[in-house]
Amino acid sequence: xxxxxxxxxxxxxxxxxxxxxxxxxxxxxxxxxxxxxxxxxxxxxxxxxxxxxxxxxxxxxxxxxxxxxxxxxxxxxxxxxxxxxxxxxxxxxxxxxxxxxxxxxxxxxxxxxxxxx
Amino acid sequence: xxxxxxxxxxxxxxxxxxxxxxxxxxxxxxxxxxxxxxxxxxxxxxxxxxxxxxxxxxxxxxxxxxxxxxxxxxxxxxxxxxxxxxxxxxxxxxxxxxxxxxxxxxxx
Numbered sequence: 209x210x211x212x213x214x215x216x217x218x219x220x221x222x223x224x225x226x227x228x229x230x231x232x233x234x235x236x237x238x239x240x241x242x243x244x245x246x247x248x249x250x251x252x253x254x255x256x257x258x259x260x261x262x263x264x265x266x267x268x269x270x271x272x273x274x275x276x277x278x279x280x281x282x283x284x285x286x287x288x289x290x291x292x293x294x295x296x297x298x299x300x301x302x303x304x305x306x307x308x309x310x311x312x313x314x315x316x317x318x319x320x321x322x323x324x325x
Numbered sequence: 326x327x328x329x330x331x332x333x334x335x336x337x338x339x340x341x342x343x344x345x346x347x348x349x350x351x352x353x354x355x356x357x358x359x360x361x362x363x364x365x366x367x368x369x370x371x372x373x374x375x376x377x378x379x380x381x382x383x384x385x386x387x388x389x390x391x392x393x394x395x396x397x398x399x400x401x402x403x404x405x406x407x408x409x410x411x412x413x414x415x416x417x418x419x420x421x422x423x424x425x426x427x428x429x430x431x432x433x
Contacts, residue, residue, distance in 0.1 A: 210370070239419055250412055250423030251369065264420065299368050303419055314419060316361075316368030 210234070212317035214300050220323045221290055228286045229320045233302030240283050241314065242275055243299040244268065251299055251316075257283060258305075290324045297321050329413045334428040343400045345427050347413030350394045355417040358389060358396045363410045363426070372411075373398070403431045 211234040221227050233240045238259050243251035254273070255265045259280035269275075272290075277283040287294055297319040303312045330348040337343045349358070357376055361369035373380055375387040375396070386399040400407060410426040 241419070248425070250425055253420055253422065256420065305419055312419060313371050313374065314421060315371065319368050
């Protein structure tokens with residue numbers, strides 16, 4: 209257990225429905241990341257926050273995806289009008305970073321599996 | 326972000342030492358090298374990180390030659406529970422770019 213908590217761990221939804229995942233990072237970690245991973249592939253970066261500010265979004269994050277970190281603590285990732293191609297594991301990670309310079313350990317949660325049927 | 330190349334898969338037996346080499350020919354001066362381990366249906370787990378020479382912790386060693394164009398993750402005396410995918414990353418920011426990793430299979 210790295211201390212990064214994700215809920216729910218598994219979600220099955222019908223195409224067209226909205227889903228929301230929650231991530232609770234390690235306490236006092238100022239950076240929070242979202243990744244997506246499909247079978248046989250490595251995790252792909254989606255977005256990250258420095259405190260409550262969303263600093264970067266990948267082109268993978270279509271308009272149907274939105275992430276928030278309202279108080280700089282937990283974060284939510286919402287997918288609207290889900291499609292079968294959204295089926296994947298959604299990973300959250302956190303780190304304590306000063307200036308974004310490497311050398312900081314990034315801790316991942318256990319992931320939230322999404323299956324769109 | 327430096328591109329890394331590592332073997333797609335490796336097989337080993339319990340009790341053996343396993344060395345996984347990663348190539349990062351265009352590594353930047355301020356890039357660190359980090360290795361993660363991932364079991365099925367779980368998030369990646371940090372193993373070790375280094376910049377140059379040798380780093381050792383309780384689970385692995387990381388060897389980085391002087392030119393830093395490659396690195397080797399060494400797992401001493403592997404067990405069945407070390408069967409996993411191992412990712413090598415060379416990066417100078419917290420935005421990690423994962424490849425497909427090396428799938429290590431440990432046999433009894």
